Amino acid sequence: NAGVTQTPKFRILKIGQSMTLQCTQDMNHNYMYWYRQDPGMGLKLIYYSVGAGITDKGEVPNGYNVSRSTTEDFPLRLELAAPSQTSVYFCASSQSSRSNYGYTFGSGTRLTVV
Amino acid sequence: GQNIDQPTEMTATEGAIVQINCTYQTSGFNGLFWYQQHAGEAPTFLSYNVLDGLEEKGRFSSFLSRSKGYSYLLLKELQMKDSASYLCAVRPRDSNYQLIWGAGTKLIIKP
Numbered sequence: 001n002a003g004v005t006q007t008p009k010f011r012i013l014k015i016g017q018s019m020t021l022q023c024t025q026d027m028n029h030n031y032m033y034w035y036r037q038d039p040g041m042g043l044k045l046i047y048y049s050v051g052a053g054i055t056d057k058g059e060v061p062n063g064y065n066v067s068r069s070t071t072e073d074f075p076l077r078l079e080l081a082a083p084s085q086t087s088v089y090f091c092a093s094s095q096s097s098r099s100n101y102g103y104t105f106g107s108g109t110r111l112t113v114v
Numbered sequence: 115g116q117n118i119d120q121p122t123e124m125t126a127t128e129g130a131i132v133q134i135n136c137t138y139q140t141s142g143f144n145g146l147f148w149y150q151q152h153a154g155e156a157p158t159f160l161s162y163n164v165l166d167g168l169e170e171k172g173r174f175s176s177f178l179s180r181s182k183g184y185s186y187l188l189l190k191e192l193q194m195k196d197s198a199s200y201l202c203a204v205r206p207r208d209s210n211y212q213l214i215w216g217a218g219t220k221l222i223i224k225p
Contacts, residue, residue, distance in 0.1 A: 041202075045212065090156060
């Protein structure tokens with residue numbers, strides 16, 4: 001059982017470039033989330049999804065886009081990368097929004113924009 | 115605003131006990147989570163409290179006081195592998211998706 005799989009693990013982008021961070025889960029979870037984690041800061045929610053075809057903005061959505069065409073996949077798109085997007089990105093999923101087990105996280109993508 | 119406070123860093127000795135505190139101010143309350151995060155890795159779930167009191171799970175215990183907006187994570191018989199960051203997160207009332215996260219407490223275990 002793979003859980004939540006994120007790719008790539010590391011990436012360096014130049015300012016203005018675009019990329020997609022991939023996230024796939026095999027637990028049939030309806031809820032999926034994208035977070036960014038900056039040094040000394042709590043996790044910040046970028047986007048979330050409550051099921052296939054349904055997405056919504058979190059705390060810090062500017063500069064990002066998502067789609068959810070299937071239950072399994074929840075890719076995060078960065079358009080026109082900026083240095084402020086240098087961060088570690090985590091994808092997570094949960095069985096429901098009220099799950100007592102919280103979230104299952106992917107292993108993260110460390111992104112540097114130069 | 116919504117805020118969670120944790121100490122930035124703590125140091126403890128192998129075999130000892132350590133208590134990591136978390137205080138929160140959120141728009142209502144509907145559960146508190148503790149996660150462990152080793153350096154360079156993803157957070158992993160440790161515990162969940164929604165009612166006042168102590169929840170014990172092996173060497174780890176978590177306590178909640180809703181009236182005080184306070185929780186702690188107690189780690190007993192510390193092992194070197196417990197060196198990690200410990201994240202406190204609160205689910206506000208009526209939130210379908212949002213968890214408010216603390217910045218985490220980095221725990222350093224010394225021999």
